[in-house]
Amino acid sequence: MALQVLKTVSMFGIRSLYRTKLSIVIWFGLLIGLTACEQSSTSGSSELPYFNSPDFTPIWLSDADSVKQKITHRIADFSFRDQTGQTITQTSLADKIYVANFFFTACPSICPKMTNLLKAVQDTFQNEPRAALVSFSVTPWIDSIPRLQRYAASKGIMAGKWHLLTGARGAIYTLARQSYFAEEAIGFTKDSTEFLHTEHLILVDQNRRIRGVYNGTLPLDVDNLIADMKKLLEK
Secondary structure (H helix, E strand, O other), rough: HHHHOOOHHHHHHHHHHHHHHHHHHHHHHHHHHHHHHHHHHHHOOOOOOEEEOOOOEEEEEHHHHHHHHOOOOOOOOEEOOOOOOEEEEEEHOOOOOEEEEOOOOOOOHHHHHHHHHHHHHHHHHOOOEEEEEEEEEEOOOOOOOOHHHHHHHHHHHOOEEOOOEEHHHHHHHHHHHHHHOOOHHHHHHOOOOOOOOOOEEEEOOOOOEEEEEEEEEOOOOOOOHHHHHHHHHHH
């Protein structure tokens, strides 16, 4: 009887010790997890990557000298007319961050969705003179200035804030593929005879450098775009 009691007490002690150790392990794991979450939410949160090549490999740099040496890609000069007839160039966008995308007014599929989501970007930054939106028509032979003007009116697009651009097809397609990497690496070497269609939104900083690429049909991606634009404006 005494031996049985001793065994019972011993087992109780072992189980208690096991539960105590298990609790310590669980709490220690939770502590590590919370610390990691806190670190991931703060480390690098104020910085955005740079994109220097059409495969959109992000490059993370923190000091100005490294950026100057390693980030060689810039959006090329351009000159197109918007829905108001105004000529828009890189000078028009000097010292601004902007979102670039490619669309056409007759598009029945992704373009309307992209335009509706980009409206949230316009509305968020409508009173911010350092932010703009630029949409290049990929059917400029159809999208005349009057047609773009009607499209803008039907979509609530603000003149001066959001530019719908038209011009020479070859110039737009070359700019899209060579400067904005519009179709990533697969489109980098295409010529202007091959139709351009992409859901990408490209975030460009004040120095003509690409800082983000987003899927313009996904609300979450557009939310991320807005957050990243706010980060750039804090600089």
